[in-house]
Amino acid sequence: MNFINLLLQYWQPIVEILILWFVIYHIMLFFVGTRANNVLKGIIVLVLAFLLIQVFKLDILDWLLTKLLGISVIALLIIFHPEIRQGLARLGQRHLFGPNLHEEDLDHMLKEIVTATENLSKIKLGALIAIEKNDSLTGYIESGVAIDSRVSSDLIEAIFTPNNPLHDGALIVQQGRIAAAGCLFPLAVNQELSRIFGTRHRAALGLSEESDALIIIVSEERSDISLVYKGKLYKDLGRDEILTKIKEILKSKERNG
């Protein structure tokens, strides 16, 4: 009974703190794994320092830090405007009730994709395949040619065969079906990306910076298969490694955070 009374008495602060928690957690979650991660850690240290200064009433440091925080907000907006833009875009693209595939359908789809990528790498043909997870890729699908077909290794190989009008862009798999091919992705802005990676890898990383899609790349030059997810590149993977990694990523229900 006391607990209920306490809850009724303080429900407003509890709700406010819960909302703040939700917002702060999602901002931090967005920055994990990006170049802004270290900056976020710095901000947390500054906030804790600010708190200690307030507690111990160190007025000069308080004045200095207040001025510094005021300026740093503007500086952060300028430095991280691409990340902020991506974050807002991601907020708008999020599927709240996106369907999930059955285990057998998922297995079939992945086997077809991996078989196609293996065959393409054997004959040194490049490919770029994006699998939609929670964030919608509809905007990118519209940049290519709509296909709407069951996933089949033969069809994927045919699409990426040179002289095919669609072979130059990317193929997008949405809700277990090949949605479109010849799609264009944004190129990664990451300056540290090794020069040995071509436009295909940059496009894959570019898309992974703007969405939670899983991207498979078959390199024309090195004929290896790589995987890109949320800005991370998993290079030179074998058939089993790819299957395990893709399943692991697709099955993690990260939208519930």
Added chain:
Amino acid sequence: MVKQKVGLAYRVAHFFTYHPWLKILSLLLSVIVWFYAKGEINRFSN
């Protein structure tokens, strides 16, 4: 394709296992921010 339901138990387990430290840190920060804002509001209203 057929829809697959995500169970409540999975969601609860996922809540505790997915980035637990981030959740603790963000809760700590939200409490600090709330008390700071409360202090500032009281300072200006008095």
